[in-house]
Amino acid sequence: MSVPLIYGQDILDRNPRLLDDFWTFDNDLFPLLMVGVPKWAPFRIMQDGLKARARIIDSLEAVYRRVDQYEKGEPVDLGADMSDVGMMLRERNKIYNRDGWTFPERAAADLGTFWGLNANAQPVLFWFLLYVYSTPGLLKRIRDEISPYVTLSDGAKPEIKSMDFPSLFRKCQLFKACIFETYRLVNEPTSIRYVTQPVSLNDGNIKHDLQEGTYISVPLALKNKNPSIYEDPDTFIPDRFLDTDPETGKATARYGKLKPWGLGAAMCKGRTFAEKEIISLGSAVVSLWDISPAEGEWKLPAMIPGTGVKRPVSDIRVVISRRSPLKS
Structure with a gap:
């Protein structure tokens, strides 16, 4: 519900399995990490959950790259429409730029926000x-x-x-x-x-x-x-x-x-x-x-x-x- 309002519609259109990945992360991976199961554990549910989390972070990193390009007036990767990205994300990107955060760092930090907005x-x-x-x-x-x-x-x-x-x-x-x-x-x-x-x-x-x-x-x-x-x-x-x-x-x-x-x-x-x-x-x-x-x-x-x-x-x-x- 809140994803297109904050991250824009493009992230959903370009990543059709994003929400499925989110629920895999929330329902399957997170409980295992909470109880201390190591990430190397050879359980399919663990490995599938880690892959889902990685895809979510990759999607968030791509959004931040495109928002940054859009805000700077540069050509946006893949011609993505960033005009509907929420003000919250744009302001966060400005702060990340000010403090020298890399795009992978921005995506990893935003995972908690993305999760909190959708999990409950x-x-x-x-x-x-x-x-x-x-x-x-x-x-x-x-x-x-x-x-x-x-x-x-x-x-x-x-x-x-x-x-x-x-x-x-x-x-x-x-x-x-x-x-x-x-x-x-x-x-x-x-x-x-x-x-x-x-x-x-x-x-x-x-x-x-x-x-x-x-x-x-x-x-x-x-x-x-x-x-x-x-x-x-x-x-x-x-x-x-x-x-x-x-x-x-x-x-x-x-x-x-x-x-x-x-x-x-x-x-x-x-x-x-x-x-x-x-x-x-x-x-x-x-x-x-x-x-x-x-x-x-x-x-x-x-x-x-x-x-x-x-x-x-x-x-x-x-x-x-x-x-x-x-x-x-």
Whole structure:
């Protein structure tokens, strides 16, 4: 979603397997590297993942070379169109030039940005839409809430004429609450802390001695299914995070005890961007498209751990059709 906005369309057109390589890197390679499997390990999943990562870095290096040529008014390699590359990338390139970074260094440094922009928002949006369309009555409530801020054209196939993004972000509290509930069910944030001095922690009858120079890993998602915190924790409840003022009746979406972005100074820096991205794209999808199960009733796939968001264990087949004017 964010790739063409930041890197331009050319990178996708010129590298048709880029997104497949990204998911190979994210789903297969990264978990192995995280647990310390050496890169020389003779596992196909490791070697395929390393090749996918190398192709991603090569693609990013090529983009930076072309952006640099474009900004300097030089002929661009392969005649690529760099006019739609985002301002963020252009400004980063200026800083890299100022500080003397090579193009391979720029690409390697940008891998983290490229990964962060894509790894979590897309799967969260998938689960969010699945919950919205499969929960009885919720789709209509969401459409009614966002309709004042999404203007559709007339005709057999309505298109979006305009979107009032500030109002979507501020006023659509049910939409936000559904995003928070999706976070609760599918996000897997983990906070990692370095122990700078020995410390002892009492946990009931158990005492934990943490030694200097070690790390603490805190999987924050463990409490998301705790029934003492969340009633009926395995069920998607749209209004769970809506806090209604008893005097005014105004409902506001609040995180409460939910920690989908980590903790403290290391909290995800892109959390606001990611949330707005999901609201924007989710609003566009529910405004334009009807989605129903290909056969029978909705059956949501089971989940397995991912690198930040849970993944479905299997595909889900649906029928997608343009929303008719009569339903607008």
